[in-house]
Amino acid sequence: MSTTISVRLKTDIANNLAEVASETERSKSFHIQKAIESYLKEFADVQIALDRLRNKDDQLISSEELRAEIGI
Numbered sequence: 001m002s003t004t005i006s007v008r009l010k011t012d013i014a015n016n017l018a019e020v021a022s023e024t025e026r027s028k029s030f031h032i033q034k035a036i037e038s039y040l041k042e043f044a045d046v047q048i049a050l051d052r053l054r055n056k057d058d059q060l061i062s063s064e065e066l067r068a069e070i071g072i
Helices: 011-024 028-054 063-070
Strands: none
Touching (some): 011 028
């Protein structure tokens, strides 16, 4: 199932998107979907990292301790 969403892009971004779509022989929708998927995955990773950073009960170790633990 899919949903239609309308979005406004700056002209230069729209032009770049059209170029990439043409060069790859894929639709603009394909590239927009892949870009959003990538952004959401990265956002989720950043949010997890921030949540762990803010958790005062989470144990912190130094970079030296980490290197020793993994043997580098």
